[in-house]
Amino acid sequence: MASFAPYAYIQCPCTESNLPTRRLGSESPTDPLETEQEEPTFDPRAPRANYSLYPLEHLLYCEDCHQIRCPRCVIDELVACYCPNCLFEVPISTVKSEGNRCTRSCFQCPICIGPLSVSSIEAQRDGLGAEFAAYGGPYVLSCGFCNWSSDEIGIQLDKPNSIYNQLAKIRHGGKSLTNARERRKEREERSKLGYSPTIEEEGGSEDGQEKTDLNATEDFDAESQFGNLKAFYQAQLSESSPVSSLGLPGDYSYGSPGALSRIMGLYTGSSFADKKSRTKKGIMREARDAPEGLHIFSPSSDEEAVNRLRTEGWGNTVSTTQRKEQSEQNTHFLSDLRPIPYLLRTRRSKRCKTCRHILSKPESKVHSTRFRIRLVALNYIPSITIRPLQTSSSSLLRPMKPTQFLLTFKNPLFDSVKVNIATAAKTPGRFSSKVTVLCPQFEVGANTDAWEEALREGGNKGGEREKRRTKAEASEGQHQAEAGKVWERGRNWVSVVVEVIPASLRVQAPAFLKSEELQKDESPLREDEDVLEIPVFVRVEWEADPTHDDTGGLAAAGAKDKEVKEKRELAYWCVLGIGRIARD
Amino acid sequence: MSKKPPKGEYIETETGNKVSRRGQLVGTTNIILGGKSVIQAEVVIRGDLTREKQQGQGNQVAIAIGRYCIFSRACELRPPGKLYRGTFSHYPLKIADHVFVGPSSIIEAALIGNHVNIGANCVIGKFAIIKDYVRVLDGTVVPPNMVIPSFSIVAGRPAQVVGEIAEGEVDGFDLREAYRAVRN
Secondary structure, eight states: OOOOOOOEEEGGGGGGGOSSSSSSSOOOTTTHHHHSOOOOOOOOOSSSGTEEEEEEEOEEEETTTEEEEEEEGEEEEEEEOOOOTTTOOOOOOHHHHHBBHHHHSOOOTTTTOOBBBEEEEEETTOOOOOOGGOOOEEEEEEEETOBBBBGGGGGOOOOOHHHHHHHHHHHHGBBOOOHHHHHHHHHHHHHHTTOOHHHHHHHHHHHHHHHHHHHHHHOOOOHHHHHHHHHHHHHHHHHHHTTOOSTTTTTTTTTTTTHHHHHHHHHHHOHHHHHHHHHHOOOOOOOOOOTTOOOOOOOOHHHHOOOOHHHHHHGGGGHHHHHHOOOSOOOOOOGGGOEEOOEEEEEEEEETTTTTEEEEEEEESSOOOOOEOOGGGGGTTTTEEEEEESSSSSSSTTSSSSSEEEEEEEEEEEOOEEEEEESSSBOSSSOOOOOSOOOEEEEEEOOOOOHHHHHHHHHHHHHHHHHHHHHHHHHTTTSSOTTTTTTOOOOOOEEEEEEEEEOOOOSSSSGGGGHHHHOOOOOOOOOTTEEEEEEEEEEEEEEOGGGGGOSSSSHHHHHHHHHEEEEEEEEEEEEEEEEEBOOO | TTTOTTTTTTOOOOOEEEEETTTTSSSSGGGEEEOOEEOOTTTTEEEEEEOOOOOTTTOOSSEEEESSSSEEOOOOOOEEEEEEETTTEOOOOOOOSSSSOTEEEEEOOEEEESSSEETTTTTEEETEEEOEEEEEEEEEOOOOOOOOOETEEETTTEEEEEEEGGGGGGGGGGGGHHHHHOEE
């Protein structure tokens, strides 16, 4: 609260373009009138504004659309998946089959989500690094942050590597666990032995079967249960889908005869599809035993939980965050927690949503941090920095006292740029401050030569600038900011002065001092309402060399012959956060 | 404060390092500075914590620092140590280029990559590995042995990846300007 860093957020134009692009025919007559009217000033406090404001660094720029692109108007594309702990790349095919967790030896502590390291039991108290492999003996996973160890839940490992596979076979307390695949195999074998899952048979075989299956449910972890359920219903679907229709869950493909007949039914208007489906519908049945994925809730488990809560106490129950990380659903006690395999991370490239051109593409290697393509807005639109003109002792803005700020526009382009900035005279909101831009129109020079800058920086330029600034500050009284004049100018940057009269934050003020909104709503000051934010409409115009665009050799060559400069224009809203207003 | 050295705050070395006169560098023979790095006042660099002496290898690197690194006031760099095969030994701490360490942070990492920004009052645990382009927010405690992949924003106790570095932020990690801004 004490320190406030001024910021400039840019509104991505994509939020405005939800105008009738896709509306078919139903355009109401009032709509064009509304859009034709003067656009309302952008309100940074509007609830929607939060979703469209980004710092310049987060924005990309599409060279083909000549438009800013924010994270909401780009499409992410997967380049690679990798484990954030061991940094091994996982092929996407493996991700599809094995799941989105690291299947090597990377685990997180279930208590504090710190990384777990393997250590031999003999040397457990040092517990650092996998080098203890040399010690031999049983191993445990231990957390270096909270000192949790898998010994606490009775899990010890024989090998220091491929822990994921080892853990999949071990239950709490060291008992072995048959994993999903073995279960399925078993099930298949059973079905081969003449157990066919149909309703007719159910009546006869239920009693003896169910008892053994109830025991079997105990062994299932969530993953294998889900696997069983999925396998069962897929089998059911494949048996019944060729003739059934009307959206069986999980079967949306238009290629299936069921869907096809449904579509045909829609168009012909006949009910020939319905008849068929009605006759065959009864064949689908639900899972009815554990190998098929049925989990029967036993009332005794509830009692057991209550009893455990009595004996172990509240302190041994899991927190919501801990529980959320677990893949198992019913973990209530700390002793039920299991180490969490690391979730894989992705590396993505980004495309423009409208023209599908690639805006950013990292190199495919996981360890490389370079980009093959990187079109960031930082290289196309001027950056804005804010600085108070007078250095005041307090960081808060004094209400009703005119304060001046310097806006510095820095041009990243190789062409000089004309900038127009406009603000409403009063900031929107209940406490509206008065804002005046002293110089709303100016030209920023081109970002010509990096060498020049380097030479100047090395030489006397920096000092000179410093001198000029100090002089300006020293002679503050005389050196007044003049309307229509640029305050300071550099090779590719321009500073202009903005004068602000911060509003009084008093709710109980005399009526003439109050804004309309405040008169309507006299509730006390809300959170962050004391931050002075100025919406500014920035319009940038420049003449670009069309040859810079590599839109194909021939076109470029033709343009070069003509030597025509293309006029470009970009306009967007920008929100300047200037400071907090002091309460009086 | 009263005995302010007349020559200014920093000693500038041949390779352009600016080392504060009030920094505490221990075991300087075991510290390598790549050049153009800034070490501010009250920074502690423990070069004396080297690997256990092995067969007469005299000079060992305890801390290797790349170019354009800035170590803010009162931060501490110490090589990580652990018990290995019955003997306690320290391992080298490597810091690559363009690394910023905020005030009062304690670094015991094994490796810090290029373009890393560590905030104020952080603790980087033993043998942590921080890859390139990582931002560690203020007050973070990175647990021992943690690996932080590239383009991460990390916060919390224990540290957790809370965000990603956007493409445009990559340029902001360059510390050349900040180095030039440090004057005597």
